[in-house]
Amino acid sequence: MKKFLATLCTVILLVMSLAGMAVAEEKTKVVVWTAARGDYDYMLPVVEKFNETNQSNIEIVYEVYSDNFPQVLELAFDTGNGPDIYYNSNVWNTLAYNGWALPLNDMMTEEQYEFFGGDQNFCESINMRDGNILTLPYSISTVRLVYNKDIFARAGIEKVPETFEEVAAAAKTITEKLSGEGIYGFAINLKSPASSLGRTLDYMMRPTCGLNYGYNFATGRYEFDKVTEIVAFLRQMFADGSTFPGCDQLDIDPLRTQFAAGRIGMYFSYTGAEYGVYTNQFPTDVDWDFAPLTGNGTRVGIQGADGGKWYSISKDTKVPEQAFEVLSYLQSKEVLVGSYEAGLHVSMIDEVIESSEIPEAIKLHPLMAKQDIDGLWPLPPTGLAIEGEDYYSTFAGHILGIPGYEDLEALANDLNTRYNAALDKGIADGTVQAVVYPDFDPMNPIASMK
Numbered sequence: 001m002k003k004f005l006a007t008l009c010t011v012i013l014l015v016m017s018l019a020g021m022a023v024a025e026e027k028t029k030v031v032v033w034t035a036a037r038g039d040y041d042y043m044l045p046v047v048e049k050f051n052e053t054n055q056s057n058i059e060i061v062y063e064v065y066s067d068n069f070p071q072v073l074e075l076a077f078d079t080g081n082g083p084d085i086y087y088n089s090n091v092w093n094t095l096a097y098n099g100w101a102l103p104l105n106d107m108m109t110e111e112q113y114e115f116f117g118g119d120q121n122f123c124e125s126i127n128m129r130d131g132n133i134l135t136l137p138y139s140i141s142t143v144r145l146v147y148n149k150d151i152f153a154r155a156g157i158e159k160v161p162e163t164f165e166e167v168a169a170a171a172k173t174i175t176e177k178l179s180g181e182g183i184y185g186f187a188i189n190l191k192s193p194a195s196s197l198g199r200t201l202d203y204m205m206r207p208t209c210g211l212n213y214g215y216n217f218a219t220g221r222y223e224f225d226k227v228t229e230i231v232a233f234l235r236q237m238f239a240d241g242s243t244f245p246g247c248d249q250l251d252i253d254p255l256r257t258q259f260a261a262g263r264i265g266m267y268f269s270y271t272g273a274e275y276g277v278y279t280n281q282f283p284t285d286v287d288w289d290f291a292p293l294t295g296n297g298t299r300v301g302i303q304g305a306d307g308g309k310w311y312s313i314s315k316d317t318k319v320p321e322q323a324f325e326v327l328s329y330l331q332s333k334e335v336l337v338g339s340y341e342a343g344l345h346v347s348m349i350d351e352v353i354e355s356s357e358i359p360e361a362i363k364l365h366p367l368m369a370k371q372d373i374d375g376l377w378p379l380p381p382t383g384l385a386i387e388g389e390d391y392y393s394t395f396a397g398h399i400l401g402i403p404g405y406e407d408l409e410a411l412a413n414d415l416n417t418r419y420n421a422a423l424d425k426g427i428a429d430g431t432v433q434a435v436v437y438p439d440f441d442p443m444n445p446i447a448s449m450k
Helices: 002-025 037-053 069-078 110-115 149-154 164-181 193-198 201-209 224-239 252-260 274-281 320-330 333-341 350-354 360-364 391-399 408-429
Strands: 028-034 058-064 085-087 143-148 184-186 264-270 288-291 311-313
Touching: 028 037, 028 069, 028 320, 037 058, 037 320, 037 333, 058 320, 085 320, 143 149, 149 164, 164 184, 164 224, 164 264, 193 201, 193 391, 201 224, 224 391, 224 408, 252 264, 252 274, 274 288, 274 360, 311 320, 333 350, 391 408
Parallel strands: 028 058, 028 085, 184 264
Antiparallel strands: 085 311, 143 264, 143 288
């Protein structure tokens, strides 16, 4: 009997021990949702390393979504099934900026704040709202001139053009010399005015006019009359016959296929996209490169860049401390250096850039990388209800020479009237928040917002 009781006690103790081990081994799960499919092969071992080595008993559940990610994410939050951490680069306005992100100010250390660029990389309306940091800086992309070096050589153009006049002259020279072979100087994807002018006019007006989307932060007014020089430059190349025939009916990818085939001398597009496009999507033997964004030769502002956000923590997470530990790991120096060196993003974080080997893509195309002239700009007021055409469609009409759009000055003044009327009405009825920084300096946007 004693032997039986001893054995029973041993069994009970073993069961209790195993139960205790099971409880001890139960990990806190932090669910991460991302739409960055191209990062998966790199991120999978990164996640596995954390799960195997972290001392906080945390397990990252890393899930990749593809189609309709914003809608899937919004539905998940509405039904109480959202992740703890989510990729927000394409859902900023609908989710992170509108209340679905947990403020990070009190979680971050001073060292982290400085690592991510400090006051240089944290900007209201980009990664902050009402002073709350909602996401951390990561990558950067801006617009440059994309040009075919072989076509330039064949046309005898030795200097890469930098001003409006030089680009228009180069486009005309290429067309005059090579159009017989189906090669033209310039193209712009005007089938979608917002896409085409979003990658030309919008980026040019910041350094050339000191405006963002036509908006003057110092005066709190839209001033489209100041951007007519840029619109006239684009119109000139159509008037000269220097543009690729039919580009007004092209989206950006069909335009890229023509460039990849060696039929277009120049166009404007994003530093964060084109290398991947011509490496994977439309492989080409064309010897191409980036050149500086075109201007009038006088800079009044820094060049606007996209970036400053990556992951956010859901405001509804039940594990905020563990989620922040995971976020800190996913955007740690070690992980970001590896991603940058692998060519998965163009870093905007100086310490990451300085600690990395130069990625192969940037060795080939140095202007892909962040430049001293590139930086974040705040956004103008949102939610305006504009009567009539937006400025993209209006200016596209002039660029294409459509009847009724000939008088550029009148078009710009009409846009000022309609946009400012919508702004005033929105502010009056509370649907639009006024955005005015009296001391705004286009050469130092973030600092002058303080």
